[in-house]
Amino acid sequence: xxxxxxxxxxxxxxxxxxxxxxxxxxxxxxxxxxxxxxxxxxxxxxxxxxxxxxxxxxxxxxxxxxxxxxxxxxxxxxxxxxxxxxxxxxxxxxxxxxxxxxxxxxxxxxxxxxxxxxxxxxxxxxxxx
Amino acid sequence: xxxxxxxxxxxxxxxxxxxxxxxxxxxxxxxxxxxxxxxxxxxxxxxxxxxxxxxxxxxxxxxxxxxxxxxxxxxxxxxxxxxxxxxxxxxxxxxxxxxxxxxxxxxxxxxxxxxxxxxxxxxxxxxxxxxxxxxxxxxxxxxxxxxxxxxxxxxxxxxxxxxxxxxxxxxxxxxxxxxxxxxxxxxxxxxxxxxxxxxxxxxxxxxxxxxxxxxxxxxxxxxxxxxxxxxxxxxxxxxxxxxxxxxxxxxxxxxxxxxxxxxxxxxxxxxxxxxxxxxxxxxxxxxxxxxxxxxxxxxxxxxxxxxxxxxxxxxxxxxxxxxxxxxxxxxxxxxxxxxxxxxxxxxxxx
Numbered sequence: 001x002x003x004x005x006x007x008x009x010x011x012x013x014x015x016x017x018x019x020x021x022x023x024x025x026x027x028x029x030x031x032x033x034x035x036x037x038x039x040x041x042x043x044x045x046x047x048x049x050x051x052x053x054x055x056x057x058x059x060x061x062x063x064x065x066x067x068x069x070x071x072x073x074x075x076x077x078x079x080x081x082x083x084x085x086x087x088x089x090x091x092x093x094x095x096x097x098x099x100x101x102x103x104x105x106x107x108x109x110x111x112x113x114x115x116x117x118x119x120x121x122x123x124x125x126x127x128x129x
Numbered sequence: 130x131x132x133x134x135x136x137x138x139x140x141x142x143x144x145x146x147x148x149x150x151x152x153x154x155x156x157x158x159x160x161x162x163x164x165x166x167x168x169x170x171x172x173x174x175x176x177x178x179x180x181x182x183x184x185x186x187x188x189x190x191x192x193x194x195x196x197x198x199x200x201x202x203x204x205x206x207x208x209x210x211x212x213x214x215x216x217x218x219x220x221x222x223x224x225x226x227x228x229x230x231x232x233x234x235x236x237x238x239x240x241x242x243x244x245x246x247x248x249x250x251x252x253x254x255x256x257x258x259x260x261x262x263x264x265x266x267x268x269x270x271x272x273x274x275x276x277x278x279x280x281x282x283x284x285x286x287x288x289x290x291x292x293x294x295x296x297x298x299x300x301x302x303x304x305x306x307x308x309x310x311x312x313x314x315x316x317x318x319x320x321x322x323x324x325x326x327x328x329x330x331x332x333x334x335x336x337x338x339x340x341x342x343x344x345x346x347x348x349x350x351x352x353x354x355x356x357x358x359x360x361x362x363x364x365x366x367x368x369x370x371x372x373x374x375x376x377x378x379x380x381x382x383x384x385x386x387x388x389x390x391x392x393x394x395x396x397x398x399x400x401x402x403x404x405x406x407x408x409x410x411x412x413x414x415x416x417x418x419x420x421x422x423x424x425x426x427x428x429x430x431x432x433x434x435x436x437x438x439x440x441x442x443x444x445x446x447x448x449x450x451x452x453x454x455x456x457x458x459x460x461x462x463x464x465x466x467x468x469x470x471x472x473x474x475x476x477x478x479x
Contacts, residue, residue, distance in 0.1 A: 044162065088382065099361065103162060105169045112162050112169050124352035124364065125173065125344060128375050129336040
């Protein structure tokens with residue numbers, strides 16, 4: 001009885017407006033505020049042109065740097081260095097990366113990997129270490 | 130009355146929708162990364178005209194390259210010439226490109242009770258950390274060489290000024306601004322960005338940054354990478370004009386006979402400081418934050434609070450070598466751990 005009372009308050013136009021407003025609010029929240037993982041990476045090197053890597057495609061990429069070839073592995077939407085001619089292998093030890101906005105690099109080999117998402121949204125505006 | 134309730138309900142819904150949209154109005158974002166100052170520098174500019182952002186980026190790139198070439202302690206440049214002259218003890222004309230760095234680091238070195246000591250360039254060289262990258266085979270120095278150096282330990286106060294001249298009073302002095310130059314360079318380039326009218330930006334130099342303004346009205350969200358594992362350890366929000374600098378034992382190191390030697394050398398012992406894994410500091414000035422993060426790392430869990438107080442640092446997080454996290458209460462309020470919360474030891478307020 002109460003339900004029918006409340007329903008009787010709304011015209012068809014009101015109901016359409018409510019549904020539209022709810023959908024718009026929920027989708028706005030999701031679009032603007034929730035973070036998403038990266039889905040591509042831009043690889044820059046002193047020895048070759050920048051490379052755009054799709055993180056949805058499992059693949060091994062060989063990148064020429066100032067010391068030699070570094071290998072980047074892409075799997076399950078993540079990317080990591082797997083081989084590098086640098087001595088300390090800090091780039092390899094940094095492990096997998098999948099946060100939008102994250103940047104990793106092999107400094108001795110002058111190769112950087114910048115992760116982004118198509119929506120240009122990122123969990124972090126910068127990463128410190 | 131019924132139509133009044135309905136009207137209010139509709140108003141709230143629409144107001145919510147417009148509020149969400151208005152808060153999130155996207156501003157143009159300029160983002161570029163470049164290798165300079167011996168590290169990867171990331172520049173993010175929000176809300177500026179694309180052409181101005183490009184011009185500003187180009188200008189600060191020149192700044193970085195100039196400072197890298199001028200301040201590098203071992204390349205043929207102004208600092209190398211000064212180092213040679215300081216060791217002679219004879220007065221020589223003050224070098225304007227280096228003097229601000231010397232003056233500021235003298236103050237910070239004194240405040241840190243000598244834990245931040247850019248005068249120990251020879252010790253840094255003994256350890257092999259003077260190189261831009263550590264790809265050559267490095268062995269730790271002989272203990273007797275370290276002891277010989279420590280017998281006549283140079284300090285920043287060994288650099289004297291008289292009129293338009295300067296001179297050194299310790300033949301071991303060798304200025305190496307490795308723990309300070311990055312911060313000073315970030316300060317200089319942020320000021321240059323402001324001259325272009327840029328109000329919202331981050332300059333992240335190899336994991337140390339200064340941010341001005343905000344991002345679309347929201348604070349900048351900064352992730353702190355885990356010092357011992359993959360991923361992000363904690364997050365922090367900054368806005369206005371703040372620098373976040375971290376010194377860690379994982380940044381530069383070499384291994385010899387299965388032992389790891391990192392680059393943060395304790396001037397009191399001559400060996401890598403061993404009481405901390407990392408120290409994160411927030412301060413308005415990047416150069417101060419840079420020097421303080423090094424000094425507090427060396428100070429370790431027992432002494433960091435006293436040194437931070439003298440250096441005027443209000444936000445500190447120190448991860449001790451046993452994994453405990455030491456923080457002052459103001460920092461604890463700002464840090465949000467993204468992993469299982471570690472053991473936290475809160476200090477008295479700074």
